[in-house]
Amino acid sequence: MSFKRTNPLALAVLALLSERPMHPYEMAQTMRERHQEEVIKLNYGSLYTVVESLRSHELITASATRKAGNRPERTVYAITEAGTRELHDWLRELIAVPAKEYPRFEAGISLVGLLPPDDALTVVEQRERAVGEQLAALAVLLERLAGMGLPQLAWIELDYRMAMLRAERAWLTWFATAIRDGTVGGHEHWEGQHR
Amino acid sequence: MSFKRTNPLALAVLALLSERPMHPYEMAQTMRERHQEEVIKLNYGSLYTVVESLRSHELITASATRKAGNRPERTVYAITEAGTRELHDWLRELIAVPAKEYPRFEAGISLVGLLPPDDALTVVEQRERAVGEQLAALAVLLERLAGMGLPQLAWIELDYRMAMLRAERAWLTWFATAIRDGTVGGHEHWEGQHR
DNA sequence: ACCCATATATTCGGTGCCGAGTATTTGGGA
DNA sequence: TCCCAAATACTCGGCACCGAATATATGGGT
Numbered sequence: 237m238s239f240k241r242t243n244p245l246a247l248a249v250l251a252l253l254s255e256r257p258m259h260p261y262e263m264a265q266t267m268r269e270r271h272q273e274e275v276i277k278l279n280y281g282s283l284y285t286v287v288e289s290l291r292s293h294e295l296i297t298a299s300a301t302r303k304a305g306n307r308p309e310r311t312v313y314a315i316t317e318a319g320t321r322e323l324h325d326w327l328r329e330l331i332a333v334p335a336k337e338y339p340r341f342e343a344g345i346s347l348v349g350l351l352p353p354d355d356a357l358t359v360v361e362q363r364e365r366a367v368g369e370q371l372a373a374l375a376v377l378l379e380r381l382a383g384m385g386l387p388q389l390a391w392i393e394l395d396y397r398m399a400m401l402r403a404e405r406a407w408l409t410w411f412a413t414a415i416r417d418g419t420v421g422g423h424e425h426w427e428g429q430h431r
Numbered sequence: 432m433s434f435k436r437t438n439p440l441a442l443a444v445l446a447l448l449s450e451r452p453m454h455p456y457e458m459a460q461t462m463r464e465r466h467q468e469e470v471i472k473l474n475y476g477s478l479y480t481v482v483e484s485l486r487s488h489e490l491i492t493a494s495a496t497r498k499a500g501n502r503p504e505r506t507v508y509a510i511t512e513a514g515t516r517e518l519h520d521w522l523r524e525l526i527a528v529p530a531k532e533y534p535r536f537e538a539g540i541s542l543v544g545l546l547p548p549d550d551a552l553t554v555v556e557q558r559e560r561a562v563g564e565q566l567a568a569l570a571v572l573l574e575r576l577a578g579m580g581l582p583q584l585a586w587i588e589l590d591y592r593m594a595m596l597r598a599e600r601a602w603l604t605w606f607a608t609a610i611r612d613g614t615v616g617g618h619e620h621w622e623g624q625h626r
Numbered sequence: 627a628c629c630c631a632t633a634t635a636t637t638c639g640g641t642g643c644c645g646a647g648t649a650t651t652t653g654g655g656a
Numbered sequence: 657t658c659c660c661a662a663a664t665a666c667t668c669g670g671c672a673c674c675g676a677a678t679a680t681a682t683g684g685g686t
Contacts, residue, residue, distance in 0.1 A: 240642095242642075242643095243642075243643080244533070244535060244538040247538060247539075247542070248538075251545060253604065254545065255536030255625035256454075259663065259665085260665080260666080261665050261666075264665095265664095272541070275533070275537050275538055275541045276533065276538050276541075277533050279643075279644060279645070280644090280645075280665090280666075280667095281539055281643065281644050281645060281646090281666095281668085282642080282643055282644070282645095283640065283666095284666065284667080285643070285644095286642090286643095287570070289642090302439040304519075310664095310665070310666095323545065324545070324546060324550075327539055327542055327543070327545060328546065328550065328554045330535055330536065330538065330539030330552075330556055331536065331539045331540060331543065331554040331555060331557050332553075332554040332557040332561070333556075333557075333558070333561065333564065334536070334558060334561050334562060335535045335536070336438050337532070337534055337535065338439070338444070338470070338471065338472050339532055339534075340439060340525055340530045340532065341525065341526065341529070341530070342470050342588045342592060343439040343442060343443075343470055343525060343588075344442075344526045345441070345526060345588050345591055346467070346470045346471075346520055346587065346588035347446050347522055347668095348522070348526065348587060348588060349585070349587075350446060350449065350518065350522060351519060351522060351523065355519075355523065356526075358527075359523045359526040359527040360519075360526060362526075362528075363526055363527050363528070363529060365526070366528065366529050367529060370529065375567075385676085387544075387616045387617025387620065388615055388616025388617055389615055389616060389618070389620075389621055390543050390544070390617065392539075392540055392541065392543060392544075392606070393446050393537045393540050393541035395539060395602075396536075396537065396540055396602055396606075399598055399599075399601070399602040400595065400598055400599065400602075402598070403594055403595055403597070403598030404594075404595065406594070407590075407591055407594040407595075411591075420583055420584055420587075421583030421584060422581045422582025422583055422584035422585065423576050423584070425582065426584055435672095437672075438672075438673080454634045454635080455635075455636080456634060457635095458634080459635095460634095474673075474674060474675070475635090475636075475637095475674090475675075476636095476637085476638085476673065476674050476675060476676090477672080477673055477674070477675095478636095479635095479636065480672065480673070480674095481672090481673095484672090505634090505635070505636095515656075627686105628685105628686090629685090629686090630683105630684100630685100631682105631683095631684095631685105632675095632681100632682085632683090632684100633680105633681080633682075633683095634679100634680080634681070634682090635678100635679085635680085635681100636677105636678085636679085636680105637676105637677085637678075637679100638675105638676095638677085638678095639674105639675105639676100639677100640673105640674090640675100640676105641672105641673090641674085642671105642672095642673090642674100643670105643671090643672085643673095644669105644670090644672100645666105645668105645669105645670105645673085646667105646668095646669100647666105647667080647668085647669105648665100648666085648667075648668100649664100649665085649666085649667100650662080650663100650664075650665085650666105651662100651665100652661105652662085652663070652664085652666070653660105653662090653663095654658105654659105654660100654661095654662105655658105655659090655660095655661105656658090656659090
């Protein structure tokens with residue numbers, strides 16, 4: 237069986253090992269330090285599963301060592317040539333080809349008609365506020381990163397997220413207004429359903 | 432153990448049963464007809480798992496029947512009061528509280544610096560085109576739905592998706608230009624890395 | 627009257643993921 | 657120097673999810 241590009245955590249592992257050999261726990265630490273866990277879900281159990289899977293496909297190799305005092309034996313991994321190729325191919329695919337994502341909000345909003353209009357308005361406004369707060373927090377973070385002299389390329393994904401959050405907030409603002417004003421198509425029927 | 436709001440397919444099941452009792456296969460069919468599977472991932476195996484889970488938590492009840500010719504015995508399910516409450520609560524939560532989603536593209540773009548700039552440009556342009564095509568297809572679909580006289584509330588999630596796709600395309604256009612012009616922060620270093 | 631493609635309806639084994647649990651080491655305070 | 661909280665490093669059982677396989681029924685064509 238060839239390697240399956242399911243868990244993006246495997247991508248993170250390949251990316252880290254493309255810098256230098258590491259043992260799993262060190263990968264986790266590094267991901268934390270760089271705030272990568274914001275973008276790629278990190279879970280200890282999954283980390284070791286994923287590392288073992290990469291190893292079994294020979295995309296990385298183990299070079300066991302037992303150094304630095306007498307800590308429990310740590311296994312250090314290094315990326316292989318095939319691993320480097322996989323990293324680049326996977327990366328290109330991830331960027332070039334939009335994946336079906338099934339965002340949870342789409343599922344929720346598609347059924348919003350099941351809630352009475354005033355309940356719907358309340359929750360939409362709540363989300364609008366929450367998204368606004370996320371935007372504010374992100375703006376502060378970007379300010380700090382730019383201030384630290386980090387190049388934009390190092391936090392390009394936050395730039396992207398910012399753009400998406402802005403668009404979501406704008407849509408929520410529109411939808412909230414449309415509910416309030418009763419201008420959303422099908423509003424009479426919606427009201428009629430709930431009383 | 433109380434019911435866990437993991438698989439949105441369970442939400443779809445509750446929503447369908449809030450209309451009328453059904454057996455699992457009928458739920459799947461109905462989801463197909465209404466293009467709900469575009470928004471909520473449908474998988475037969477998961478469907479039966481999810482139905483059984485809902486039943487075990489008494490959010491739905493089974494009323495076995497063997498009618499309509501001698502088709503294999505079908506189990507018809509109906510929503511309970513607790514199920515209706517769960518449906519509304521879950522729905523409110525899904526809309527009000529933004530969930531951490533880990534979109535695959537964010538993972539990819541966060542590591543774009545690992546690709547040489549010209550490769551990066553190529554894949555970003557590819558995605559830009561792909562998103563453009565999705566947008567066009569969606570516009571046609573919306574036209575058709577509006578033409579059929581369906582109220583906007585019935586396809587509100589497509590409206591939302593449209594807004595998000597527009598924002599993504601705009602961002603991709605900007606980023607592609609920034610790579611081409613070398614105006615993305617850290618461009619010199621990026622170029623230097625790859626030769 | 628017969629055939630078989632399609633529709634109907636569900637089962638089941640495999641797998642990847644999760645997160646709580648375990649065991650050891652370090653370092654700082656009393 | 658002793659203690660213990662925090663850090664280090666990994667393990668493991670359970671479970672949700674997947675999708676391929678199974679089994680029967682229907683209906684249209686010849």
